[in-house]
Amino acid sequence: MVEQGSQRKRPNILVTGTPGTGKTTMSSALAEAIQLRHINIGELVKEKNLHDGWDDELDCYVINEDLVCDELEDIMEGGGNIVDYHGCDFFPERWFDCVVVLQTDNSVLYDRLSKRGYTESKLSNNVECEIFQVLLEEAKESYPEDRVIALRSDTIEDINMNIATLTEWVGNWHP
Ligand code: ADP
Ligand code: MN
Structure with a gap:
């Protein structure tokens, strides 16, 4: 039987982590540096209405995971994408060649999220999410462990x- 391998010529990277860890900052810079397509799932959901309304309690859109996955299937098949979202368990495993989990020191994260004007409950929910490494666990449960990499994102130096x-990793990647 012929194996149905990936046809993409460039890898797809998923960048995940608690809100405020720097996913969008790093993803957009990396995308520009090495010509990847940056897909910010939060923005895409808003733009294309891929949600089931607003959740007043959580203060965010209720993302419709099926609509998001349908929207992205062909694009992901083409490769060369960097996907940015604070969740990772609902994407097809086969989409990603590397899953990056950004992590930030709790007090640094607290300050970043306060500057965003988050409510007290949203602040504590997110800092707790970081303390308990929720996204790292979710990534390890959803993807093969050798594809998951945790990277620190406390300072500008860390971003660089x-x-x-990741630039080196993409350069060494082969289909
Ligand atoms: P996310 O997309 O994960 O929610 P952002 O990229 O929007 O996070 O970053 C949140 C804020 O923190 C922004 O103001 C950004 O400039 C800043 N920031 C992100 N990463 C770092 C970092 N490694 N060092 C210093 N500031 C950062
Ligand atoms: Mn973001």
């Missing part, structure tokens, strides 16, 4: 190092 690490 992470971009260098």
Whole structure:
């Protein structure tokens, strides 16, 4: 039987982590540096209405995971994408060649999210999410462990190092 391998010529990267860890900042810089397509799932959901309304309690859209996956299937098949979202368990495993989990020191994260004007409950929910490494666990449960990499994102220097690490990784990637 012929194996149905991936046809993509460039890898797809998923960047996940608690809100405020720097996913969008790093993803957009990396995308620009090495010509990847940056897909910010939060923005896509808003733009294309891929949600089931607003959740007043959680203060965010209720993302419709099936609509998001349908929207992205062909694009992901083409490769060369960097997907940015604070969740990772509902994407098809086969989409991603590398899953990056950004992590930030709790007090640094607290300050970043306060500056965003988050409510007290949203702040504590997110800092707790970071303390308990929720996204790292979710990534390890959803993807083969050798595809998951945790990277620190406390300082600008960290961003530059992470971009260098991933640029090298993409350069060495083969289908
Ligand atoms: P996310 O997309 O994960 O929610 P953002 O990329 O929007 O996070 O970053 C949140 C805020 O933190 C922004 O103001 C950004 O400039 C800042 N920031 C992100 N990563 C770092 C970092 N490694 N060092 C310093 N500031 C950062
Ligand atoms: Mn973001």
